[in-house]
Amino acid sequence: MRMKTKIQIIKAKELGFCYGVCRAIDMLEQASKEYGSLQTLGPVVHNEQVIKKLDKMGIHVIKNIEDVTEPVVAISSHGISSVENDLLRSKSLKIVDTTCPFVSRAQIAARRLAEAGFFVIIFGEAGHPEVKGIMGYAKNQGLATLDSADIDKLRNLPRRLGILSQTTQIPESFIAFVKNILDSTLQRDFEIRILDTICHDIRRRQLLSLELAAKVDIMLVIGGKSSANTRRLFELCSKNTETHMIETAGEIDPIWLKGKNKIGVTSGTSTADTSIKEVITRLKALCI
Ligand code: SF4
Known part of the structure; x- marks a missing residue:
């Protein structure tokens, strides 16, 4: 069609x-x-x-x-x-x-915190290879989660907490996570260290994609289905406009374009230029 x-x-x-x-x-x-x-x-x-x-x-x-x-x-x-x-x-x-190097920075931060006796809390997906690796540097003395309520559920929560983030998380979500932990631990003699380990590249890409999503009628986020940072871009852009996550140009459904005047295109950090070019070429063909 x-x-x-x-x-x-x-x-x-x-x-x-x-x-x-x-x-x-x-x-x-x-x-x-x-x-x-x-x-x-x-x-x-x-x-x-x-x-x-x-x-x-x-x-x-x-x-x-x-x-x-x-x-x-x-x-x-x-x-x-x-x-x-x-x-x-x-x-x-x-x-x-x-x-x-941004991942190495998070690994070193986790190791230092664990060596200094802090219980390491990683704001991230527990099953993601990067998070598993960082937790390994913390000698598994910690917890990886995206839900601050999981911290409250821990029995005998250590009083020294070190908080850091998976490199590709959304900064605002990390801030909210940290605030929740502070709310539930303040006035209980806790010592808390917070390290912002979100990668600079991802921060900028999220910002630029979000700005673009606010100006267009529809966004396409190109990236692997298993790519955590692509899913995050999809989540962010979805807040501003209709957004679809695709891995290849063949996944574009022409019906999405009906009645749309401006279409924005962004991608995850592991998306090759060839995939982006194929998407643009297909979009142009659909618009003739
Ligand atoms: S998104 Fe890229 S630059 Fe950022 S931590 Fe991951 S690999 Fe490194």
Whole structure:
């Protein structure tokens, strides 16, 4: 079905790979040239198209350290726990560590807090590889959650709390989370340290996408279904306008464009330029 609607397509000022993903992919491509094939511990980024492209270059994903069969292994941009890191480095392997520096900063913060005797609270998705890795640096002396009520439910909550965030969370949500904890712990002799570990790149991208969403009739957020930062952009843009999250151009339903004059396009941090171009091309074709 072809719509005869005149549509203005506006791209967010920042989209495509973020600094950490560009850096990780550059490092992997360089390593594949140097060593031939290699394995990555978990997907290096949460984007199927990117993973398939890397796979063709000899960069294959494995789930666990026990699955290592190649002499060269890469750590993903999400990082791994200190225990996994030690285990990996105890083997005779060449390690390509693509952990994003923003993630490393959160890992170091968690380790310092735990070493200083703080119970570490991570505002994030407990099952996400980045969060699991950061919690590992806190020697698992803590809790990862998106719901501050989970803190109240803990029996014998330690009186020294260190709070930090998964790098890709929404700053306002982190602030609300911290405020709730402060409300329930103030006047109870707690000592609380708060570290803002949200990544600068994601902060800017969220802001620019939100601004664009306020100006258009519909937003498309391009990114992998398993990409946490893409889901967050979708949540944010949905507050301002009708928003759809898509992984490929083929997922655009022409009916979405009916009666729309301005369409905004943004993407998660692990979305390749080729995917963005395909979406723009399909949108233009639908608007003829
Ligand atoms: S979103 Fe931020 S923390 Fe995550 S890889 Fe990109 S730059 Fe690093």
